[in-house]
Amino acid sequence: DGGITQSPKYLFRKEGQNVTLSCEQNLNHDAMYWYRQDPGQGLRLIYYSQIVNDFQKGDIAEGYSVSREKKESFPLTVTSAQKNPTAFYLCASRSQGQGRTEAFFGQGTRLTVV
Amino acid sequence: GESVGLHLPTLSVQEGDNSIINCAYSNSASDYFIWYKQESGKGPQFIIDIRSNMDKRQGQRVTVLLNKTVKHLSLQIAATQPGDSAVYFCAENSPYQLTFGKGTKLSVIP
Numbered sequence: 023d024g025g026i027t028q029s030p031k032y033l034f035r036k037e038g039q040n041v042t043l044s045c046e047q048n049l050n051h052d053a054m055y056w057y058r059q060d061p062g063q064g065l066r067l068i069y070y071s072q073i074v075n076d077f078q079k080g081d082i083a084e085g086y087s088v089s090r091e092k093k094e095s096f097p098l099t100v101t102s103a104q105k106n107p108t109a110f111y112l113c114a115s116r117s118q119g120q121g122r123t124e125a126f127f128g129q130g131t132r133l134t135v136v
Numbered sequence: 137g138e139s140v141g142l143h144l145p146t147l148s149v150q151e152g153d154n155s156i157i158n159c160a161y162s163n164s165a166s167d168y169f170i171w172y173k174q175e176s177g178k179g180p181q182f183i184i185d186i187r188s189n190m191d192k193r194q195g196q197r198v199t200v201l202l203n204k205t206v207k208h209l210s211l212q213i214a215a216t217q218p219g220d221s222a223v224y225f226c227a228e229n230s231p232y233q234l235t236f237g238k239g240t241k242l243s244v245i246p
Contacts, residue, residue, distance in 0.1 A: 065236045110177075118231060118232055124170050
């Protein structure tokens, strides 16, 4: 089945460590997005990519990094520079342009600093 | 713009009543809008969409209304059920930009 998959579902990080969250889609979508969601709050855009080998910062990019080496994959690294990384992270993808579809979301990764 | 750090507005509705969730958008050129439902601990899921050549679109128990004059969307849920309890987001689905509203938490009172 086509879809968007995030892994792992739960992730624990020690202080000072970098961790990488995986996001894979087989929907042939050009655009991919990473959002952060804190308890009881809305979606905040971290990074997005509209094409392979290109990405742009969103509203809260500090302390995060991404890569887009393949169309299907858009991993997010939470670096030690992110001082408050505990949150729910959501990845999304969609096609673009006049024939665009709705955005499809993964099931999220809950990151906790221990 | 979005007020970072503020909790989501909450709408409490009695089971069986109708719910109306509102959303304002900013770009008058936006032509495609989507409503999403997010259950606790899960990713948002598509509910219904509407394009700017329509004022109203109906699904199963849901209706979306679009008022382009005042740049306003609403989602109406008929006969609200406990399973409707979730956070609801609207989105402006532009050709090369995707913008989400703040979200509204719907709580259904049994």
